Amino acid sequence: MKLKTKSLLVVGFVMFLFLVLLLTTIRPIVLEGAKKLDENQVQKELDTIYNHLLADMDMIKRTNLDWAVWDDTYYFIDGKYQSYPEVNLQDLTFVNTKLNYMIFLDKDNKLVYQDGYDFNNNSSLKLTEDFYKDFLPIVNSKSSERSRILITDYGMTITSAEPVFLSNHEGESVGTLIVGKILDKSVVMEIGKSLSLQLSMREVELPKLVRNKIEVIDENSIKGALFLKDFTKEETYELSFIEERDHYTQKKSSVNQLSFYLLITCISMIIVILVLLNRLIVSRIAKLSFQLKGIQENQEVKSRIRVNNGQKDELSNLEVSINQMLASLEEKHDEVAQLAYYDSLTLLPNRFYLEKYFFEFISQKQNSKAVLFLDLDGFKRVNDSLGHDIGDKLLVSVTERINPIISKHFGIISRFGGDEFVILMCFDEKEGLRRVVNQILIEVGKESHLRKYRTMVTASIGISIYKSDSTSLEELLQKADIAMYEAKRKGKNQFHFYEDLAKDSNYKDILELENDLKFALKKNQFQLYYQPIICSVTKRILGVEALLRWNHPTKGMISPVKFIPIAEETGLMPLIGEWVLVESIKQISYLHQKGYNNLTLSINVSKSQMKDSHFIKMIDEVLTKYNYPASRLQIEITESDIGSFFNDILTFTTELKKRNVLVALDDFGVGTSSLLFLRELPIDIIKIDRGFIRNVPWDSFDTTLLTGILDIMKGLDIELVIEGIEHEEQFNYITSLIESKIQGYYFSKPLAYTDLITKYFSIEQ
Numbered sequence: 001m002k003l004k005t006k007s008l009l010v011v012g013f014v015m016f017l018f019l020v021l022l023l024t025t026i027r028p029i030v031l032e033g034a035k036k037l038d039e040n041q042v043q044k045e046l047d048t049i050y051n052h053l054l055a056d057m058d059m060i061k062r063t064n065l066d067w068a069v070w071d072d073t074y075y076f077i078d079g080k081y082q083s084y085p086e087v088n089l090q091d092l093t094f095v096n097t098k099l100n101y102m103i104f105l106d107k108d109n110k111l112v113y114q115d116g117y118d119f120n121n122n123s124s125l126k127l128t129e130d131f132y133k134d135f136l137p138i139v140n141s142k143s144s145e146r147s148r149i150l151i152t153d154y155g156m157t158i159t160s161a162e163p164v165f166l167s168n169h170e171g172e173s174v175g176t177l178i179v180g181k182i183l184d185k186s187v188v189m190e191i192g193k194s195l196s197l198q199l200s201m202r203e204v205e206l207p208k209l210v211r212n213k214i215e216v217i218d219e220n221s222i223k224g225a226l227f228l229k230d231f232t233k234e235e236t237y238e239l240s241f242i243e244e245r246d247h248y249t250q251k252k253s254s255v256n257q258l259s260f261y262l263l264i265t266c267i268s269m270i271i272v273i274l275v276l277l278n279r280l281i282v283s284r285i286a287k288l289s290f291q292l293k294g295i296q297e298n299q300e301v302k303s304r305i306r307v308n309n310g311q312k313d314e315l316s317n318l319e320v321s322i323n324q325m326l327a328s329l330e331e332k333h334d335e336v337a338q339l340a341y342y343d344s345l346t347l348l349p350n351r352f353y354l355e356k357y358f359f360e361f362i363s364q365k366q367n368s369k370a371v372l373f374l375d376l377d378g379f380k381r382v383n384d385s386l387g388h389d390i391g392d393k394l395l396v397s398v399t400e401r402i403n404p405i406i407s408k409h410f411g412i413i414s415r416f417g418g419d420e421f422v423i424l425m426c427f428d429e430k431e432g433l434r435r436v437v438n439q440i441l442i443e444v445g446k447e448s449h450l451r452k453y454r455t456m457v458t459a460s461i462g463i464s465i466y467k468s469d470s471t472s473l474e475e476l477l478q479k480a481d482i483a484m485y486e487a488k489r490k491g492k493n494q495f496h497f498y499e500d501l502a503k504d505s506n507y508k509d510i511l512e513l514e515n516d517l518k519f520a521l522k523k524n525q526f527q528l529y530y531q532p533i534i535c536s537v538t539k540r541i542l543g544v545e546a547l548l549r550w551n552h553p554t555k556g557m558i559s560p561v562k563f564i565p566i567a568e569e570t571g572l573m574p575l576i577g578e579w580v581l582v583e584s585i586k587q588i589s590y591l592h593q594k595g596y597n598n599l600t601l602s603i604n605v606s607k608s609q610m611k612d613s614h615f616i617k618m619i620d621e622v623l624t625k626y627n628y629p630a631s632r633l634q635i636e637i638t639e640s641d642i643g644s645f646f647n648d649i650l651t652f653t654t655e656l657k658k659r660n661v662l663v664a665l666d667d668f669g670v671g672t673s674s675l676l677f678l679r680e681l682p683i684d685i686i687k688i689d690r691g692f693i694r695n696v697p698w699d700s701f702d703t704t705l706l707t708g709i710l711d712i713m714k715g716l717d718i719e720l721v722i723e724g725i726e727h728e729e730q731f732n733y734i735t736s737l738i739e740s741k742i743q744g745y746y747f748s749k750p751l752a753y754t755d756l757i758t759k760y761f762s763i764e765q
């Protein structure tokens with residue numbers, strides 16, 4: 001079948017489909033409005049029924065309130081008015097109040113008296129002895145609303161329970177008065193009659209949390225249902241009615257007539273459109289397609305199509321554009337063929353060639369095959385310091401040295417991107433593969449002479465084995481990449497097999513934690529705990545240290561010792577640190593607003609935060625946002641970081657002091673820093689590490705050492721915080737030597753925010 005004929009058939013079919021869709025969509029849209037009108041009408045009637053029941057409930061509640069604050073009722077329950085029932089609880093009382101029962105309970109919820117009236121028989125209603133027990137859930141409810149719907153042995157009831165007081169509301173309640181009305185079928189029919197509806201009532205299973213339901217029964221009928229749930233939610237009754245769909249049936253007749261006229265009109269339009277489309281577009285497209293097919297079959301890039309100069313429109317422009325495209329393809333054909341599968345710098349195969357070659361590689365007869373992921377160690381340093389031109393020459397030099405080794409063992413190397421390379425290699429024994437990889441490491445590590453520079457880099461290599469690790473290239477690359485990062489983590493200039501990692505349960509745990517840590521902040525799994533910092537003299541709280549905890553959904557609380565290094569390595573620490581800063585200042589600023597404005601907040605910062613200039617800006621923004629005084633913020637740096645990052649820490653602490661933020665040196669005495677750093681850094685506070693306190697005062701050496709440290713600190717006139725106080729003897733010894741701030745389990749372990757407020761601050765939460 002020719003393109004022209006196919007095009008005509010397709011257009012005809014599409015137009016016919018459009019017509020069908022038009023008819024099938026117009027009808028529901030038009031009828032939907034009528035359906036909504038019917039449903040709105042039913043909804044109004046359901047609302048009227050519901051409001052009628054609410055009015056009954058309100059009337060019963062008001063009646064109950066009147067009787068519950070009547071002195072006669074009070075004295076009757078209190079046992080001081082024995083003739084109360086004969087005088088006040090006559091049949092006429094029930095008729096006038098429209099109540100079916102009245103129950104009097106004492107303050108212990110024991111029955112004092114109950115009586116009822118049957119409106120169907122116009123006679124007294126004999127209530128069972130345990131009838132009052134059905135209403136005890138309402139009486140015992142803590143809710144202030146005690147007008148409820150309850151199912152009893154006599155059917156569904158509207159019930160009100162109110163405590164009984166004297167009319168002047170003095171004294172305590174002596175009991176409870178329960179009154180109510182039974183909603184039997186006769187009452188429901190009476191409600192329906194008053195609303196001109198044929199109401200029916202039946203017990204149903206509890207539906208989903210809905211008050212009412214509107215259901216279309218058929219083309220002509222619609223049902224409305226109101227669900228009345230028992231207070232205990234054990235049973236549910238349905239009040240329902242059925243009425244005709246007047247709006248829907250009228251609109252349906254009009255739509256059917258409109259559809260017929262629309263069908264005739266659309267058929268006529270289809271015929272006209274098909275004729276014009278064939279004449280003006282389809283036949284020209286068929287000719288264009290025929291010419292392009294000839295060019296494709298003959299694979300003649302130099303061929304061109306004939307341009308129709310008689311008509312100037314989009315199709316003629318398309319013909320010109322196709323010829324221009326063919327000309328461009330002719331120019332770029334050879335260049336594209338050359339660059340498609342090779343890296344322009346090293347002339348090695350690229351990742352596209354690798355993906356194509358992989359299937360040929362795994363079909364070779366050699367016993368075992370490996371995928372090596374190689375990344376150069378220190379290449380970024382060379383690139384940044386000596387320039388990209390030298391970096392490019394280094395890449396070429398390295399690949400020229402290792403390519404012969406790989407080729408000798410029937411492998412190929414491809415440049416995967418940047419300083420990353422992938423090697424596909426066959427091997428007979430694993431030990432032989434190890435020797436080849438070691439040769440590659442040796443060649444990579446040799447010194448390179450590039451112009452006037454001499455430089456060298458090393459390599460980290462991850463290895464995955466075909467079949468044992470995976471059979472797909474994507475997974476083999478992923479696992480080799482993981483093994484490569486493990487080689488880097490262990491010191492670089494080495495290789496690592498993925499299968500060795502797969503056997504290491506500790507590494508699996510680290511990988512799981514690393515993956516979960518990426519989503520912990522978004523899933524609100526981090527929590528802040530606060531450990532109080534106490535004055536050694538007054539024993540009053542002077543500040544708190546914010547401590548981060550990770551509440552893992554399956555592993556429970558995870559120590560920061562485990563996840564902080566992972567966060568540092570994966571680059572998540574800045575986000576986590578910002579969250580700690582914002583959340584802790586927000587919480588402690590609330591305590592400032594409540595009058596505890598001398599409370600100091602201490603926050604620990606990591607190495608990456610101290611090197612991040614954005615963190616200083618974040619401190620400024622958060623202090624401004626929560627109107628938090630900078631002098632009440634204490635940033636803690638760890639002593640062990642000073643030696644390695646002194647310049648960064650000096651810059652960071654200097655910026656803090658410009659803002660009047662306090663700087664504390666944490667874990668003093670456990671690192672390798674010199675006391676001279678105390679002179680060079682703007683330190684306000686020193687926190688003596690708990691390691692010095694643990695055996696004081698029982699161990700003479702530790703006691704003498706601590707005493708000497710404290711004497712030095714007193715001479716330097718630097719404020720101290722002594723950590724790790726866990727016993728009274730330690731507290732007494734420290735306070736006998738020096739006045740300082742104290743922190744430790746002797747006073748309190750780290751507390752959640754709410755527990756901190758409860759224990760130390762008189763604030764209603």
